[in-house]
Amino acid sequence: MKVLIVEDDSRLGPFIKQALTECRYTATWVRTRREASDALAETPFDVIVLDLSLPDGDGLDLLHQWRQSGFNEPVLILSARDSLEDRIKGLDLGADDYLPKPFSMQELIARIRSLVRRQSTVKLTVLEHAGIRLDLLGHTVEVNGRTVDLTSREYALLEIFMQNHGRILPRTLITDKIWASSYDVDTNLLDVYMSRLRAKLESASGKPLFKTVRGVGYQLV
Amino acid sequence: MKVLIVEDDSRLGPFIKQALTECRYTATWVRTRREASDALAETPFDVIVLDLSLPDGDGLDLLHQWRQSGFNEPVLILSARDSLEDRIKGLDLGADDYLPKPFSMQELIARIRSLVRRQSTVKLTVLEHAGIRLDLLGHTVEVNGRTVDLTSREYALLEIFMQNHGRILPRTLITDKIWASSYDVDTNLLDVYMSRLRAKLESASGKPLFKTVRGVGYQLV
DNA sequence: CGACAACCTGAAGCAATTCTGAAATAGTGT
DNA sequence: ACACTATTTCAGAATTGCTTCAGGTTGTCG
Numbered sequence: 209m210k211v212l213i214v215e216d217d218s219r220l221g222p223f224i225k226q227a228l229t230e231c232r233y234t235a236t237w238v239r240t241r242r243e244a245s246d247a248l249a250e251t252p253f254d255v256i257v258l259d260l261s262l263p264d265g266d267g268l269d270l271l272h273q274w275r276q277s278g279f280n281e282p283v284l285i286l287s288a289r290d291s292l293e294d295r296i297k298g299l300d301l302g303a304d305d306y307l308p309k310p311f312s313m314q315e316l317i318a319r320i321r322s323l324v325r326r327q328s329t330v331k332l333t334v335l336e337h338a339g340i341r342l343d344l345l346g347h348t349v350e351v352n353g354r355t356v357d358l359t360s361r362e363y364a365l366l367e368i369f370m371q372n373h374g375r376i377l378p379r380t381l382i383t384d385k386i387w388a389s390s391y392d393v394d395t396n397l398l399d400v401y402m403s404r405l406r407a408k409l410e411s412a413s414g415k416p417l418f419k420t421v422r423g424v425g426y427q428l429v
Numbered sequence: 430m431k432v433l434i435v436e437d438d439s440r441l442g443p444f445i446k447q448a449l450t451e452c453r454y455t456a457t458w459v460r461t462r463r464e465a466s467d468a469l470a471e472t473p474f475d476v477i478v479l480d481l482s483l484p485d486g487d488g489l490d491l492l493h494q495w496r497q498s499g500f501n502e503p504v505l506i507l508s509a510r511d512s513l514e515d516r517i518k519g520l521d522l523g524a525d526d527y528l529p530k531p532f533s534m535q536e537l538i539a540r541i542r543s544l545v546r547r548q549s550t551v552k553l554t555v556l557e558h559a560g561i562r563l564d565l566l567g568h569t570v571e572v573n574g575r576t577v578d579l580t581s582r583e584y585a586l587l588e589i590f591m592q593n594h595g596r597i598l599p600r601t602l603i604t605d606k607i608w609a610s611s612y613d614v615d616t617n618l619l620d621v622y623m624s625r626l627r628a629k630l631e632s633a634s635g636k637p638l639f640k641t642v643r644g645v646g647y648q649l650v
Numbered sequence: 651c652g653a654c655a656a657c658c659t660g661a662a663g664c665a666a667t668t669c670t671g672a673a674a675t676a677g678t679g680t
Numbered sequence: 681a682c683a684c685t686a687t688t689t690c691a692g693a694a695t696t697g698c699t700t701c702a703g704g705t706t707g708t709c710g
Binding site: 396399400402403404406407420422423 | 655656657658659660
């Protein structure tokens with residue numbers, strides 16, 4: 209876990225760094241807006257602790273600028289200014305927490321833990337294989353960067369292949385998953401949908417993607 | 430955006446609910462642990478405001494119990510107890526913020542906004558996409574520079590799309606977020622409001638903005 | 651090589667979902 | 681109490697995905 213501390217006070221800065229290091233965080237301390245932006249551009253951080261009063265400009269402006277340009281890292285503001293307006297302004301400019309000075313180091317650490325915890329619950333929801341990108345959360349599919357529209361059956365079918373890439377999937381296994389188990393054996397629905405999937409995906413991809421294993425089933429290569 | 434307020438004070442509870450409603454949140458107020466757990470089991474919330482002193486048990490225990498069983502909705506603790514230990518304990522049990530009483534309603538709302546924002550991938554207070562400009566603070570909407578008047582339901586609907594642009598949003602997900610406990614399956618409220626939103630936004634925009642994904646839901650392109 | 655089985659794919663009917671205008675109801679402010 | 685607006689219900693129309701079917705193609709085995 210990497211924490212960036214933006215704090216111009218040359219006693220408080222190292223003190224926070226020390227405390228975080230003891231809690232096994234990797235802390236980086238910088239003093240100015242410029243250094244902060246440089247550090248952030250260089251490597252990603254998990255949490256940023258931002259003091260508002262900086263030698264080369266206001267911390268709130270810096271935060272606003274970051275958010276505008278798409279930085280999504282959680283930011284905890286540290287400030288001697290503790291008016292209600294300051295707090296609300298800070299939170300509305302995209303801060304995730306606002307801790308007025310003076311503060312207890314223990315509380316700072318507890319709040320950082322809270323920010324980290326929330327972020328780490330983000331699950332991996334994108335399957336990627338053979339140039340196909342399947343977003344489980346967004347239910348969207350891209351092939352080589354191009355969006356492909358699939359109906360729900362087609363999507364369900366593709367999802368099975370993406371979750372078992374490389375495996376040879378027997379026809380019955382696939383049909384059992386997509387169509388309710390009591391199922392007419394004498395139908396060629398699977399064939400029809402394989403055909404559709406191929407038409408949509410392979411035209412976007414250029415390469416053949418699904419291998420048919422005669423007498424058994426299919427395989428995503 | 431749905432907020433659950435767990436507060437036994439029968440003056441403060443409705444007051445918070447009122448304030449949130451004015452800010453276009455869908456707020457539900459409950460008094461007890463039991464009611465809170467029931468409400469939470471029934472439908473998902475975006476934020477939970479939790480008072481610690483409840484008639485039928487301690488709020489911290491309740492929070493701990495939720496976290497144990499996998500609820501990861503953001504929780505903001507509201508408490509008259511304001512010792513440092515209380516705060517740290519609250520945060521470490523899985524709270525996302527801790528606001529001591531007495532508090533300013535404006536700050537509470539700002540902190541709720543911050544929690545909601547933290548959940549979404551984008552941290553700005555102005556969302557802009559596909560020519561639509563949505564100001565989360567002012568609750569105003571512009572399409573290609575022209576102001577569009579939306580009712581609160583319409584606004585709530587658009588906000589969900591703007592927070593999740595590109596994703597295909599299942600119908601149930603949307604209705605769950607806008608309407609409290611939607612056991613009513615055979616209602617076409619969502620259809621009606623989608624129709625309205627389209628009428629207002631697409632006429633101002635000129636382009637089609639929402640794609641319907643048959644059998645699943647809708648997508649803001 | 652020929653016959654049979656498995657697989658592919660286009661066309662068309664069907665069924666379910668979704669759209670949308672209009673009317674009823676609830677809610678709000680004067 | 682009244683007027684006005686927002687929300688919800690309802691029903692017919694339009695749309696589109698699902699399924700079936702039939703004819704063509706490819707692969708396999710005797």
